[in-house]
Amino acid sequence: MPAEPDDPEVTVVLAAERAHLAESRAALRRMREHARGLSADAAADWVSRQILESLLDQRVEALADRPDTPLFFGRMDRGDADGDTDGDTDGEEDGELPAVMYVGRRHVHDGDEGRPLVLDWRAPVSRAFYQAGPAEPMGWRLRRRFGFQSGDLTAFEDEPLDGGAETLTSRILTEEIERPRTGPMRDIVATIQPEQDTIVRADLPRTVCVQGAPGTGKTAVGLHRAAYLLFTHRERLARSGVLIVGPNRAFLAYIAAVLPALGEVTVEQATIDDLLGAPAAEETAPVAALKGEARMADVLRRALWLHVRKPADGLVVTRGSARYRLADHEVREIAAALRGTTRYGSGRAAFAQRLAHQILVRMERRGEAPDDRVQDQVARGGPVKKIVEEVWPKLTAEQVLYRLLSDADFLRTAAKGVLDEDEQAVLRWAKPARSHRSAAWTRADRALLDELNDLIERTASLGHLVVDEAQDLSAMQLRALGRRCGTGSATVLGDLAQGTTEWSARSWTDVLTHLGQEGDVTELTMGFRVPGTVLDYAARLLPHIAPALERPRSLRPGAGALDVRRVDDPAAAAAEAARAALARPGSVGLIVPDAAAAVHAAALTAAGLDHEVLGPESDGAARLLVIPAALAKGLEYDHVIVAEPAAIAAAEARGLARLYVVLTRAVTSLTVLHREDLPAELTDRRTRP
Incomplete structure (x- = not known):
């Protein structure tokens, strides 16, 4: 139940929680000052010192x-209502649940006593904040959510977990989801839902693929999964790395603040x-x-591999007065044994080494005793280098x-x-470049x-790769990304209904196959961001663009959120x-056909409205943006205005999918x-809900 601010008991609780917040902020400042005071001078050498300074x-x-970001957003209490709820967390170290825990974006402890004041949302014990419910309280009695305004704690809401009642919709949770926004994307640690939390906490070796309808938070889930994995497998991923791949620079600018806000x-x-x-x-597009x-x-x-050719002659190596010979068929056999079994480089x-080894075999037959240094000398010598260049030329x-695109x-x-003659004609350059x-x-x-x-030299692999809008990548692009997590795992995010390219994926099984990964596909259909009336309107397009997908639903009815009208001058x-x-309050996006962006920008200027036109390299920081449909x-x-849907749909082969994207940005x-x-x-x- 939401706490009433005029209730004296509520006032007392708010005062106590604000005091805990102040104590936690003071402790965080001390932790930062302590870290700032540490020195890298103890490092053994200059390189180690540079690495330590960077860390x-x-x-x-x-x-x-x-200051404008809540340090903690929730609290969990266990035991009886009259039991120990003074914030003591003794017992956590030996595997017991703490009496009270505050859940926040990062761990904060008292520097003097080492007493945890805030537990990181990624810690195993914090999982209960997202997963516990009346049916399965997980050892907890009460969940408390906090409401904040500009970083100030202003409200709280208690949810009993031991009464067997159904979980009610949280007003604070709903208000946080609906809070107007400007600028970059925010984290969702305070609003993660149980089904999202399950994805976020999936084990590192497991590749996860998320089919997410608009507004289901799939992008945020992917980013929070990256943060969770870095917390849980810090040392391993610090060596191998984590990479987020997005569709364009504007998108990356939009999500750029999420991980730093989580301490990553x-x-x-x-x-x-x-x-x-x-x-x-x-x-x-066909090419x-x-x-x-x-x-x-x-x-x-x-x-x-067609560049590996038969030798015209054999190999002759002169060492002093002796000459050692390999016949051309022997050279050919050595090349054939290697061809296709290794990378080209x-x-x-x-x-070269195998040719040199065969020369050493012949030297030994003559009673000589060559060692590895002699083999290296032969491998680097002129005769071997010449025949290697002839048979196995160095290539880029x-x-x-x-050569492939210019030589019929x-x-x-x-x-x-593999390709028929017509397809070869499509690939072949009509006017090849000079070189x-x-x-x-x-x-x-x-x-x-x-x-x-990669066929020439192996591509280095990362520990984990997060790929968003993966449905729009071609099979060859997916193969390129798959090589970058070949020894790691991936989080694959997207929506088949939002595929807007001619090569857009039709199934996530195909995407995972091209990535070279085995993984589970999870479908998120409950939307939290897009109002229900808006989502239902856009979903009229689903039977025409992705009939196999389940119709998305919204947690928010959105009465009055949709306005569709005909106008004389768009x-x-x-x-x-x-x-x-x-x-x-909130941000405003005017989404228009790509070709009409300049016209709409001019109309905004004439109306005296400050704005920016979103480009591929833009950061999208302005409150009012003109957005070409291709970048949406x-x-x-918060507020989206769409001009001329028919023109957006007609602009490209999969224009209806593009329109579905555009209509679901609000x-x-x-x-x-x-x-x-x-x-x-x-x-x-017939397509209406």
Whole structure:
């Protein structure tokens, strides 16, 4: 039940909880000052000192207190109502539950006594805050949630866990979910739901795939899983690393503050272009789609190994007055034994060593006693180097791909039985560049080059990879990401209904296969962010874009959240709608057809409204943003205005999926303005809830 602020007992409790908050903040400051006072001078050498200084700097940064962020958001009490509830946590060390625990974003302890004042939400004992309920209290009697305003503790709400009653919707929890936002995405540690918590706490070796409808918090779940794994497996992941991969820079800017708010300041974030290289040219969707198919992996492997050729002559090595000979068939047999059993680069080095070893065998037959140094000398000598270059030439990925796309005969040989003649014609460059050095590689080419680079030299693997909007990655891009967690695990996030590319995944089984991972697929269908009326309206498109998916539901009814109306001038009407939205708390996103962004920006300027146009490299910090529809994925705003849905749907092959994305970005209200008729799929009564 929510606590009434005028109740004298409530006043006493609030005073006690505020005192605990003040004590905890003071302890955190002491912890940070202690960390700041530590010295790296004890390190044995300069390199160790630099590493230690970096670790200490990270520790200081992780202990930063953000005044507008609650230090703790919940409390758990065990025992009887008249029992020990003075905050004593004795017994935790020996496996017993503490009498009272405060759950927050990071661990805080009293520096003098070592007494824990706040327990990290990721600690095993904190799991009960998210999972305990009347049916399974997990040893606890009471859960208390705290309400905050600008970092000040203003309210609390108690939920009995031992009465057998059904769990009621928490007002504080609902208010936190609905709290208006501006700027980057916030963490959700105070509002994690049991089904989300199960995903977050999945073991490190386990790859998890989350099919999440709009507003179900799948992105936040992925980020909090990364934070949980770093807490639980700190030493291991500090060595191997964790990487977050998002669809564009605007998305990464939007989520950038989440992990630092949780005390994790070392996690890297990147787009697929950051990892594989930015494209220098564009190409048509059919060409990109073909290059993105998994079949291209076989073509590339053949293309690379086709460069291993038969020798024209054998090998002759002169040592002093003696000459040692390998016949051409012997050289060919050595190359054949290595071909395809190793990576191209290491195979080339092994080829030289095996040739040299056979020369040493012949030296021994003549009574000589050569050692490893002689073998290395022979392997580096001119005759061996010459025949290695002839049979097993040194190559770069760019050289191989250039030849594949520019040489019709070579492409025909490499693609035989994999691609038909029409597909080969689609791939082949009409006007090849002069050389691989001057070639302008496309985004799809970058994935092919990464595949070739791995065939030449092994790609290093991370400990854990979080991939968001994974449904929009091609099979070859997924293979590239899979190599980066080949010895680790992954958290795969996305929504098949929001697939907007021609190569978008149709099943998560395919995605996991291309990643080279085995994992469980969990579907989140209960939305917390998008109002019910808005989600139901967008869900009219589901039978046409992803009929196999379960219809999403919302925890929030959202009465009055949806406004759909026909207007004479969409740009002018959108400006007025933006003005009205700005009069309410929260962020405002005006989502428009890509080609109409400049027109709408001009209308906002004419109306005297400050705004920014979101670009691929934007941080999206302005309160009012004009958002091209292609960049809306993964973002959310309190108030969303959508202009001309029909134009958004008609702009690309999977335009209805793009429209589904656009219509599900709203947290508080959605206004749809149109002069053209709405897409028939939105008005078909048979698709309505």
